[in-house]
Amino acid sequence: MAGKTIVVTSGKGGVGKTTTVANIGTALAKKGHNVVLIDADIGLRNLDVVMGLENRIVYNLVDIVEGKCKSAQAMIRDRKLSNLHVIPSAQTREKDAVNPAQMKSLCAELTEQFDFVFIDCPAGIERGFKNAIAAADVAIVVTTPEVSAIRDADRVIGLLEANLVKETHLIVNRVNQKMVKKGDMMSVGDIVTLLSVSLLGIIPESEDVVVSTNRGVPLVHDRSSRPGIAYTKVAARLEGEEIPLDEDNGVKLMDRVKRFFMG
Amino acid sequence: MLSAIRRFFKDKNSSEVARERMQFVLMHDRVDLTPDIMEGLKNDILAVFARYMEIDQSSIQVNLEQGKGYTALVSNVHIKKVFRKK
Ligand SMILES: Nc1ncnc2c1ncn2[C@@H]1O[C@H](COP(=O)(O)OP(=O)(O)O)[C@@H](O)[C@H]1O
Ligand SMILES: [Mg+2]
Numbered sequence: 001m002a003g004k005t006i007v008v009t010s011g012k013g014g015v016g017k018t019t020t021v022a023n024i025g026t027a028l029a030k031k032g033h034n035v036v037l038i039d040a041d042i043g044l045r046n047l048d049v050v051m052g053l054e055n056r057i058v059y060n061l062v063d064i065v066e067g068k069c070k071s072a073q074a075m076i077r078d079r080k081l082s083n084l085h086v087i088p089s090a091q092t093r094e095k096d097a098v099n100p101a102q103m104k105s106l107c108a109e110l111t112e113q114f115d116f117v118f119i120d121c122p123a124g125i126e127r128g129f130k131n132a133i134a135a136a137d138v139a140i141v142v143t144t145p146e147v148s149a150i151r152d153a154d155r156v157i158g159l160l161e162a163n164l165v166k167e168t169h170l171i172v173n174r175v176n177q178k179m180v181k182k183g184d185m186m187s188v189g190d191i192v193t194l195l196s197v198s199l200l201g202i203i204p205e206s207e208d209v210v211v212s213t214n215r216g217v218p219l220v221h222d223r224s225s226r227p228g229i230a231y232t233k234v235a236a237r238l239e240g241e242e243i244p245l246d247e248d249n250g251v252k253l254m255d256r257v258k259r260f261f262m263g
Numbered sequence: 264m265l266s267a268i269r270r271f272f273k274d275k276n277s278s279e280v281a282r283e284r285m286q287f288v289l290m291h292d293r294v295d296l297t298p299d300i301m302e303g304l305k306n307d308i309l310a311v312f313a314r315y316m317e318i319d320q321s322s323i324q325v326n327l328e329q330g331k332g333y334t335a336l337v338s339n340v341h342i343k344k345v346f347r348k349k
Contacts, residue, residue: 147281147288154289183276190282194289 003034003111006118006238007136007165011152013123015144016173019209019219021120022050023228024140026218027235029084033115036075038106039089040132041122042097048088052079052216062090065102071109080221085114095127100134107135116238125159133160138167140200144174145186150194157197169200171234176205199245201234203227286329294327294334301325308338317344 008021021037029035038061039047048054059074064087071087078084090097103119110117121132133139139160143153153170160168172188179185192199208225212218219228220235233243296304305323312318322341327334 147285150285151288151292154292158293180278183278186278186281186285190278194282194285 003113003115003117004137005107005111005135006116006138006140007121007133008118008140008142009121009129009132009156009160010123010142010149011125011156012143012149015149016142016171016203017123018046018050018120019213020140020142020171020173020203020231020234021047021118022218023220023231024235024238025116025118026051026078026081026084027220027232028116028238029078029081030220031235031239032083034083034113035116035118036085036087036110036114037118037120038087038110039120040098040103040128041120042089042093042095042128043091044122045089045091047086047120048076049216050213051086051218053086053088054216057088060088060090062093062097064106065098071106095122095131098131100131103131104135125156129156129159130163133163133165136165138169139165140169140171141195141197142171142173143191143195145172145176145180145188145191150186150191154195157195168197170195170197171201171203172199173203174205175202200237201230202245203230203234290327290329290334296327308340312340316342316346319343 008017008024010017018039018041025035025037037047037051039045040061041047042062045060048057053076056076059069061074063069064071064074074087075085076088078086107117107119117135119132119136122128141153141156141160143149157168170192172191175188176185180187188199188202204226206225206227208219208222208227212222212225212228219225220231222228236243305325308325309318309320309323319341322339324339326337328337329335
């Protein structure tokens, strides 16, 4: 059985892509799936530190595509979960060190052994983005409730459609319910209506995220963490479980709405 | 009462303002009407109208407007004279 390749992207930087990849990947591995996470942010390596694996790196993504090592040699095994692996990005290379065809062949090879291949996409919509989405069956677009992030998300959703990525889902990260109630933050319902895309999860704004990255231990290992719980639900939804979306938000949501204007 | 009205029209909370601004911005981003396309569109519309009536060429406006559940392309042209049927 061939696994799925899922790219996590956003357009805007700093909205939570790496956090999302680390946590969904870990949550799925905890459920017993074989998971590999690829850091495709070449030149700005991050996923390894968020996962707490920075001192185990030998080879990287560019080494694999250049044939300097086998993909298995570049994979770092997670400290807690033996069925979870990370392929780190190259810290001192340029984005054009990899091309879309190479990403496709790597992911084709990986989906033979793994149930889920996650790709952590760099910010922007240029070369690095094109590499990251080339092999994806599914895209998860991450946004925050801020206008600039939403606008960039909309652009990225359009580009994913144009590049024939079959399935696109949305995660709204850093939602602050207090601000939403006061009328000072757009609700998730508003954002889903604006972007006309299916909603996969709502992640609350939380200090836990910083603590988790400080330690290099993903949030989903902590059963009492609110963002951790939210990410565990996202993972369950990716497995096909139906978990109501409004329970963590109190907002009625349309699960799937047509894009309100086809450009 | 006045303050209530003022609040209703002006001091919308910031999330409402953001939502309305995003509706507008995303619509324009998606349609991507470049100045070139806009100019071509205006000229074509003018040419069609001119076959039926005399119009004020300088009066033409073309705008995108957001309704509930639809996006409309709205054009306004001032008529000078309608040709008499022959
Ligand atoms: N839900 C959240 N609550 C609080 N801080 C968050 C949350 N999600 C992400 N962050 C913080 O935002 C920053 C950017 O997150 P990251 O996952 O690295 O984004 P990206 O990969 O999109 O650049 C990090 O410092 C992270 O700790
Ligand atoms: Mg990142």
